[in-house]
Amino acid sequence: MAKRPPEPPWDEARLKAESLALGFSAARICRVDEAWAAADHLADFVAKGYFGQMQWMEDTLYRRQHPTHMWAEARSALVLALNYGPQHNPLPLLERRQEGVISVYAQNADYHDVMKKRLKQIARGYAQSTGHDVKVFVDTAPLMEKPLAHKAGIGWQGKHTNVVSREFGSWLFLGVMLTAAKLTPDEPEVDHCGSCRKCLDICPTKAFVNPYELDARRCISYLTIEHKGAIDRALRPLMGNRIYGCDDCLAICPWNKFAQTAQESAFHPRPELKGALLADLSDLDEAGFREVFRGSPVKRIGRERFIRNVLIAIGNSAEPGLIPAAERHLSDGAASIRLSAVWAIAQLDQAYAHTLKARHYEGEADSAVREEWDLI
Structure with a gap:
């Protein structure tokens, strides 16, 4: 051998x-x-x-x-x-x-x-x-x-x-x-x-x-x-x-x-x-976020930061059709998400943001989010 x-x-x-x-x-x-x-x-x-x-x-x-x-x-x-x-x-x-x-x-x-x-x-x-x-x-x-x-x-x-x-x-x-x-x-x-x-x-x-x-x-x-x-x-x-x-x-x-x-x-x-659509990404709940980004570096930032980023992108989209995707987050449990939703809607339709302010402002407990409403 x-x-x-x-x-x-x-x-x-x-x-x-x-x-x-x-x-x-x-x-x-x-x-x-x-x-x-x-x-x-x-x-x-x-x-x-x-x-x-x-x-x-x-x-x-x-x-x-x-x-x-x-x-x-x-x-x-x-x-x-x-x-x-x-x-x-x-x-x-x-x-x-x-x-x-x-x-x-x-x-x-x-x-x-x-x-x-x-x-x-x-x-x-x-x-x-x-x-x-x-x-x-x-x-x-x-x-x-x-x-x-x-x-x-x-x-x-x-x-x-x-x-x-x-x-x-x-x-x-x-x-x-x-x-x-x-x-x-x-x-x-x-x-x-x-x-x-x-x-x-x-x-x-x-x-x-x-x-x-x-x-x-x-x-x-x-x-x-x-x-x-x-x-x-x-x-x-x-x-x-x-x-x-x-x-x-x-x-x-x-x-x-x-x-x-x-x-x-x-x-x-x-x-x-x-190239995922912002409207679809904005719909992700905690379980959905973890599923979509399983094995990806994106998962490490967590849903809160991710949805915050998506909402800012919606605000920059110049597409009023995305307002409902942002509006759903005005009652989110995370203040940074609510704040970003307020900003996004105001960027897309200032008048409609004023209408929403009348519904959400008084019930908002976070001072930073209230300040965001005040800027509309």
């Missing part, structure tokens, strides 16, 4: 080969036991209050500033990227005002689940064969994956603060395996943005204070996903029909001309999550 050839060693080449074989789009290595400018950039972001309600960013600032602050033994990182490029440019969907636009990355499976399973498989094989300690991360711990991707040569952090790749444009998910081993690093990528500022200029809410500097408090992705409660009145009209996330700054990037459609079927849009 022929002898089985010996397994190749788990060196840098095998780490990358195994990663690509599992479906990752890119795999590169960097050292993490060196100083980097990302620490100061994050401290400045927090000091200026740009994190909004994301209090954990301030609470975990020290740990976030450097990988070794979180794990002192860390010496190297395997940085993995997974392409989620859409089949079509998502920007034209913003003109279909009776439909709700969900960010490309959230139109099917939760990428955390898809990536972490594969990343753990790589880490397990490496740790068992080499004896080196490892830890894996997919955007769920205080680790700055984007600067690591830049340092490893996956891409560079563009002016929109997201990673841009010459192969995949702005459509990459990132995962990291930290290890105590001292691996040979790859060359970092250089910034290829040049004088382009398309990602900055397209932002509906002008959330970019400067190139490479984002005030999350004005970002539609933050507002629709992280922000709890009512959204500032000045920002609501700028949100259009975006009900979960915002792809504008990603989709406009000129490097997307080299982008590839995602090969991973879990990132192909589910029909019910792409």
